[in-house]
Amino acid sequence: xxxxxxxxxxxxxxxxxxxxxxxxxxxxxxxxxxxxxxxxxxxxxxxxxxxxxxxxxxxxxxxxxxxxxxxxxxxxxxxxxxxxxxxxxxxxxxxxxxxxxxxxxxxxxxxxxxxxxxxxxxxxxxxxxxxxxxxxxxxxxxxxxxxxxxxxxxxxxxxxxxxxxxxxxxxxxxxxxxxxxxxxxxxxxxxxxxxx
Amino acid sequence: xxxxxxxxxxxxxxxxxxxxxxxxxxxxxxxxxxxxxxxxxxxxxxxxxxxxxxxxxxxxxxxxxxxxxxxxxxxxxxxxxxxxxxxxxxxxxxxxxxxxxxxxxxxxxxxxxxxxxxxxxxxxxxxxxxxxxxxxxxxxxxxxxxxxxxxxxxxxx
Ligand SMILES: [Cu+2]
Numbered sequence: 001x002x003x004x005x006x007x008x009x010x011x012x013x014x015x016x017x018x019x020x021x022x023x024x025x026x027x028x029x030x031x032x033x034x035x036x037x038x039x040x041x042x043x044x045x046x047x048x049x050x051x052x053x054x055x056x057x058x059x060x061x062x063x064x065x066x067x068x069x070x071x072x073x074x075x076x077x078x079x080x081x082x083x084x085x086x087x088x089x090x091x092x093x094x095x096x097x098x099x100x101x102x103x104x105x106x107x108x109x110x111x112x113x114x115x116x117x118x119x120x121x122x123x124x125x126x127x128x129x130x131x132x133x134x135x136x137x138x139x140x141x142x143x144x145x146x147x148x149x150x151x152x153x154x155x156x157x158x159x160x161x162x163x164x165x166x167x168x169x170x171x172x173x174x175x176x177x178x179x180x181x182x183x184x185x186x187x188x189x190x191x192x193x194x195x196x
Numbered sequence: 197x198x199x200x201x202x203x204x205x206x207x208x209x210x211x212x213x214x215x216x217x218x219x220x221x222x223x224x225x226x227x228x229x230x231x232x233x234x235x236x237x238x239x240x241x242x243x244x245x246x247x248x249x250x251x252x253x254x255x256x257x258x259x260x261x262x263x264x265x266x267x268x269x270x271x272x273x274x275x276x277x278x279x280x281x282x283x284x285x286x287x288x289x290x291x292x293x294x295x296x297x298x299x300x301x302x303x304x305x306x307x308x309x310x311x312x313x314x315x316x317x318x319x320x321x322x323x324x325x326x327x328x329x330x331x332x333x334x335x336x337x338x339x340x341x342x343x344x345x346x347x348x349x350x351x352x353x
Contacts, residue, residue, distance in 0.1 A: 069233075072240035072306075073272060073299055073343075074279045076233050080341035115235035119340065144278050151283065152266070154307065158280045178274060179300075 038164060038172035039064075040140030044101065044133060047114035047126035052099070058170060061192045062097045065163045066143045068104035069116045074161045074178060075100075079120045082163065085186055086123045092193050093123070101137060102128045103145035103159045165189065168196035221249025222289070222328035229306075229335040230342045231315040239264075239313045241304035241335045242297045242343070243323075247289040253327045255287040255295075258304045260321030260335075265308025267321065272300060281305075286326070299343040304335075313337045 043053045063082065067075035079100065086093045100117060102108035105128045108116075113126030128134070138145055145159040163176040165188060173192055176185045218224065227243035241260075247253050258267045272281045287302060289295045297303050306319065313319060319335040 069236060070238050071279075072238045072270075072281075072303065073230075076230070076236065077299070077341060077343065079233070084341065112235065116233050119233035148280075148282070150268070154266075156281050158278055160277050161274065161279045162277055177277065178279070 038142050039166055039170060042137040044127040044129040045110055047110050047117055049110050052127060054170060059168050061168050061196050062099060062166050063163050064099040064101060064166060066101045066103050066138060066145065066159055068102050068157050069108050069112055070104060070156060078163065079124055083120050083123065085189055088186055089189060096123060098124045100124050100126045103134060103138065104157050105129055105131055105134050165192045219328045219331040221247055222253055222325055222331060224331060224333050227333050227335040229313055229319050229337045231337055231340040232313045234312065237309055239306040239309055241306060241319060244294050244296045245289050246294040247291060250291050252288055252290050253325045255323055256326055257324045258321060260306055260319050263310055263319050264306035268305045270305040271302050315339050
């Protein structure tokens with residue numbers, strides 16, 4: 001029992017450290033004091049054309065990731081990793097949703113997202129909107145994204161690659177970094193599901 | 197010269213470099229790709245480029261006409277949690293050295309995919325080098341989660 005408490009303490013210290021490092025990152029990139037508020041209200045169109053309002057998500061924790069379908073590595077592997085974590089969590093994560101917000105709404109229509117995300121069902125919900133709506137939600141979640149031109153009129157997107165874990169009150173709880181160790185990511189998700 | 201090449205080939209084969217292709221001083225080791233989600237317009241190829249020669253060579257371009265309308269050599273970086281990807285203008289392989297194209301770094305970018313990349317199949321193409329010329333390559337397509345650092349997808353290579 002004592003060992004368990006100690007383990008919990010260690011885990012908590014690690015989480016606290018990560019949170020501090022994370023806040024520091026924002027301090028560094030924004031050039032100002034860290035803002036505790038990651039997240040905010042949003043209303044976006046899902047891959048089935050349904051409007052998803054963050055107000056309606058109250059009472060349930062969720063995860064949110066910003067990506068795009070013209071993404072060769074970070075986006076599909078993040079979704080695969082999350083799907084694997086969901087499988088590990090089993091019934092506890094039955095109704096858990098991972099929102100995949102497109103930072104490339106010009107190309108990622110609901111139809112494109114529906115096809116793409118069919119590979120990661122049933123937990124992933126694609127969200128898209130007008131460029132303005134996406135800019136607003138990205139700002140709320142402190143997500144950086146930028147269009148970068150490629151040859152022949154093509155383009156790619158630079159974008160933050162975090163998975164944010166949001167509590168049942170809609171508040172920020174934790175973050176899973178790209179290529180984070182599955183055990184740590186699993187602990188974070190378990191904690192989110194237990195504590196909301 | 198031909199004999200030297202042949203000897204080099206035999207040596208490589210004997211060394212167990214199965215699944216690798218080479219032309220002159222350049223050899224390609226373990227070319228692999230990752231299955232793509234449904235309807236995904238892009239994919240990535242990875243390979244280790246080995247330069248056994250005494251002079252540097254340069255990867256200039258790549259093709260994979262069966263699956264991709266356009267192929268580029270890209271570099272991915274993670275910068276403060278932000279993923280960035282840029283085309284690069286030639287990738288130098290120093291004399292006697294190898295350069296690894298791998299997740300999180302350099303990759304062959306398959307664009308305008310004509311069909312999904314399916315695990316177990318291969319992507320046939322060519323890599324063109326400044327000195328070695330066009331080298332045929334066959335990327336083995338692995339599972340969709342392959343190569344992600346967090347997950348046990350791509351192991352034992
Ligand atoms: Cu690329």
